[in-house]
Amino acid sequence: MVKFGVGQGLRRVEDERLLTGYGRYTDDIKEDGEVFGYVLRSPYAHADIRSMDLEDAKAAPGVLGVYSHEDLTADGVQNIPCMTPIPGKNGTTPIMPPRPALANGRVRHIGDPVAFVVAETLEQARDAAELIFVDYADLPANVRSDKALEASTPQVWDEAPGNLCLDWEEGDRAATEAVIGKAHKVVRLELINNRVVVNAMEPRGALASYDPESDQMTLVSGSQGVFSLRNQLAERIFQVPPEKIRVRTQDVGGGFGMKIFVYPEQVLVMFAARRLKRPVRWTGDRSESFMSDSQGRDHVTSLEAGLDENGKIIALKVLTIADLGAYLSNFGPYIPTLCGSYLLCGVYTIPTLYVEVKCVFTNTVPVDAYRGAGRPEAAYAIERLIDYAAREIAIAPDEMRRRNFIPPDAMPFKTCTGITYDTGDFAQIMRRAQEAAGWGDFEARRAEAKTRGKLRGQGMASYIEACGGIGEEEARIKVNADGGITLFIGTQNNGQGHATAYAQIIGDRLGLEPEQIELRQGDTNELASGGGTGGSRSVLMGGMAITGASEKVIARAREIAGHLLEAATDDIEYNAGILSIAGTDRRVSLADVAQAAQTGTGLPPEAAEALKEGIDETAKFTDTPPKTYPNGSHICEVEIDAETGVAKVVRYVIYDDFGTVINPLMAAGQVHGGTVQGIGQALLEQTVYDPETGQLLTGSYLDYCMPRADDIPDIELTMVEDMPCATNDMGMKGAGEAGCIGAPPAVINAIVDALAPLGVRHVDMPATPEKIWRLIQSADANRVAAE
Template identity: 60%
Template sequence: MKKFGVGQPLRRFEDQRLLTGEGSYTDDQRPEGALQAVVLRSPHAHAVLASIDCEDARAFPGVRAVYTHAELDAAGIGDIPCLTLFPGKGGKQAITPGHPVLARGKVRHVGDPVAFVVAETLEQAQDAAEAIMVDFDDLEAVVDLEAAIAPGAPQVFDEVPGNVCFDWDIGDAAKTEALLESAERVVELSLVNSRIVVNSLEPRNAIGEYDPASGRFTLTTSTQGVFKLRDQLADKIFKLPRDRFRVLTPDVGGGFGMKIFLYAEQVLVLFAARDLGLPVVWNGTRSESFQSDSQGRDHLSKVRVGLDAQGRMKALHVSTLANLGGYLSNFGPYIPTAAGAKMLSGLYGLEAVYCEVKCVLTHTVPVDAYRGAGRPEAAYLLERLADYAATEIGLTPEEFRRRNFIPKTAMPFDTATGITYDSGDFTRVMERALEKADWSGSVSRKEAAAKAGRYRGIGIGCYIEACAGIGEEEARVRLDEDGGMTVFVGTQTNGQGHATAYAQIMAEQIGIDPAMVRLRQGDSDELSQGSGTGGSRSLLMGRLAIEGASEKVIERLRRIAGFLLEAAPEDIELADAKFAIVGTDRHVGLAEIARKVYAQSESLPEALRGEVLEAHIAKNPPLTYPNGCHVCELEIDPETGRLIIDRYTVVDDFGTIVNPLLVAGQVHGGLAQGLGQALLEVTAYDPESGQLLTGSFMDYGMPRADDMPRIDLEFIQDIPCATNPFGIKGAGEAGAIGAPPAIVNALVDALKPLGVRHLDMPVTPEKLWRLANGLGDQKGEAAE
């Protein structure tokens, strides 16, 4: 292990710059002469656009243009595409109604963009937007999943009968049903996975520029990867060659899935920049984020599990309704189906699984990937089911899991949903978590709390997810003039610490000082392709690409060093960033090689001159399967409903870890988001009008510092992934997957004396107070 190489807890290089105000975000960019834009959004969830009168607005001082769908349609601007289409039941494809950049004919959720106003100042654009006269013919809206598929429900699109745009299934229906019929016991449970607003620290934004001389567009915007946006803009929106578009992403203040996708404003700033001949800037507000950023989760699932006489799960049947909102976002149908439902075997040796998913349109903000993207939904379902079933048949939660875990000796294991786990020791991971959490001592702590008038509970949340080996990735590595190295890669840091991790990888491979490694991301002109950041893919895919490019650079440098040292390249070895003749102390360092190369030294053969820059594209390897166990222990004060998480333990198997500090940060951040969903966060719409009721932080609960417990965290690193050369499994989303079931299971355990068997998220202090004081049902709803 090198001093600064793989496995070392190196502090992040990025932090000094970012924490001292030296970061450069999209909002820090201001091209000369830039105009300012605002979006006029629908105040209605469902209405006909009878007319839009923009004439008064266009006459306002400073206003340069007001655009509606009419101007975009006349210019041939395409709709925002759904990128993940695949067969459903019987080979039938999803119905994909249009997703116009500006509303056409109807609006389909509160916040649907109707007009785009461009003016010299923000205030002028805002004033003009208020002067636009829109005649809305208000229509009945539907926001609830079950109501949306009921007979006679308002239709989001006429071409989507019953509001079901995609009907999909996976698994063996006949085998599952046969095993359920022969089971000793069948346990049933209904679960809600509540809707989340993503709320990244940095709201969305976009700057559009157009160069009439070259005919090139430049979009600067906060993203999780520039290449998918470039390709959509070229192929689907403007229908121009890809080399006519450059997409730039500077520093990014959080993404969590939401910043992967193409949004209307990114199209509109480019359209306006071309039309007006000046740069156009749009900066979203927090209120707009609530109404326009893709939201997460929002599932309703009904589950049946068949058990044998020993409490072993044999078969699982899941029926899920997944809310996709008013339009199909880029990956919308993929998240509840192929991304999530394939993980419904979880850590358990089920013989059969059958899952059917109906993707439903409603008059709400579109839903897409949010941290974990389907895997948190699957893990929450399975882990709540495990606790619920254990109680039903008289087993403890830990014993139920012991009886059902896939054993280590069964690896590699083919699951009933058609995926193969390459490695894992789920029993060992859980037992270690129980030991660290002092699970056996929780009984006495619960008794002590009861004597003090408080309810105390403890819960387990085990998980496994699929990640990392997604898409292809390109990297280029360049020797710089000072002997440092620049790494160009198609991933995109959103705060994860890529600059530090990639520098450690270079230090491991070449021996270079990590401080001499520069990272370049977020410029579609610097690489030919890249799949961005999402699905915990960056470290594995980035490392594969970077090391592939570095190997080519090393080979070229070995040839140059051989010439300078008058030795054959095969007699040159690399150690600590120095190329030496094997068995001697004669060597040449990177800085000296760089001086020779960049001086275009006549002493170098022509074949060895010129910039040292090599590229490599990593092809998608098999998926990896990180797993772990969360244990939450908490107390509830019945007089106030206040909850205190007293102990929180996490044991994760992430395979080989490049930087434990970075991984710990990812787990802590994910856990905060999982805690938020379990206890505080919910996106609520009025069922009659479709109005967003939680449209600001005044109404939408976010976790704060004092909501977070101290986390006792441990990594198991001696079970490497068997399907990639580094043993990496991925870590970025794990905290958000394990936390919700662990917390809700602990809450149910605490409230068992009150007869509570299940709780739906979020379990707010109000719900807890109602339950503790006999004012609600088992889910904390108000009693009639």
């Protein structure tokens, strides 16, 4: 057994390289003769382009090309596709308007690309862009998802009347309404899941080159998977064979879902490189990130629950208006429908559910997957409803959950939305979290805080999420002459620690140490296919592909060792890099076998010929497994300054059921990061557009508040491993998105608990100091009026 196999808290093997400046991000990769692109963006949220004069810009110093939509069309460049045409009610197809890389006659959100300038230097390209005259006819803007469907709201697309992209449903509406109509108690809650900007550490960038001899375009870009980008660019946008486009991704400074998709700038640099026959680079700045990166969340949800006399939810009806922005990003309609809504039952035995999702267009940046992608929205809805209902019927929030939890003896449990949870003991996880958090002693802490002028509250959330089971994955293992290996795999590291996790899995299978394993990702020329990274799929899907490739490597190594040791293959045993004849001390190492394969030494001629490429084995994990369902309990305590409305998280406890954990140190880092993102959404972050002009009011860190170190307490995390997943051989459930799913409802539930003595029943995210202060002032005014 290797020292750092599965289950060990191995420090990330890639960190020394990254921390000492040897990372290779998009902006670190240079091409001889490269030139620079700059995107001229719309200053209007909604306007017709009456005319555009490019001539002065074309004549500016250093300028090599100035391009508009007509130039792209002339070269046959197609629109960026939506890849998820989710059917709506009665099988209707969503309205999917075109998304051109450069605006075609009308701009539809602040920052919509209008023209692309390429020059010898970035400064020259920027200066030239200022010479472009665009005659805009300003149009009324629609930037509020809650108003998008109203008759008086401006239309984003003529082909989408009422701004409705998709009307989707799941469940039996009539049956659900009938049950609710006969319920002992009906509880209703409306809530907002606020829009957020992703804010990855590394802004998006793209570098394209073109080889006239091979007629091949190469794109280097930070991404979450090169194969999806290559396939879209080749088949849908440039309409060339896939082998004519190579996509490369090296190190990536964070993605969180946002870097999965094809963006206009990637199309533009490829188009320009082919036109100019020179490498073209574009690197976005932070201001561009705010108005061009896909954004997250932005749901308005109404919930109606029927309860029996014991407080059990017997039916749930949900209506969500989901803002998709001005254009459909690659997965836009998928996120609020198939990705998230099936988890609206949470961890509860809700027998009847009807959910309707109305996806709408607004004059805003497109919305797509952001860490958790639909599951945080679902968890927030059901976990706020549980707390709200508990107060309505005057029972404790933990008791409300206890009465509604799916019991462990019901596993596997098929929910009313048709998904099956394989394992889980939700009541036990909550109880253990409560014990760790001192749940029963809270009132003493509340009383002490009151002496300091603070309002203290505690809140919980019991979340569940769906991971893995998406597409297929491919792994290729090449054994080197020194006995080490090179792993090629189709996932893409964005900071999660793939090199470490995969080394631990390979270590268990092949008996190698991490320093003997080199990871290669992000090049469509080195592998046939790959599913990329998203939905916490990488270690499950990639791990299973690695397992398959490892088994092939062992089989091939045993065959070669049989020749070298003059024994039957069936008599050869493999153990930790050593191949031996069973029951003897005759053995060879994996390095010996690899050298023999490459040189032919010691092999019969026919075997030497067959093995001249060495040991190089590929496996594809194609059997789509059931999704895995990590779950857990978050408990949060907050203190609110009654004078200022400032809420501070003072304690945070998490119990997570991730099944088998490959590396607990890295898993903890994933949970910490996700929890910080969830706390940020709950308390601080919100993308705001001016309702009249559509201007982006939160276009920088001066206006958009990100969580900082002093906003976050120590996170007390325990990972429970005694309930491994029953649907995959590794027992894993996934961990990457868990923190941001459980955190928002836990924080808001704690804030409502702190304000409940004042009569407050709900607070929408983000719970900013101003919002809380106004609630406190309103409660005080009501109390004075009552006296």
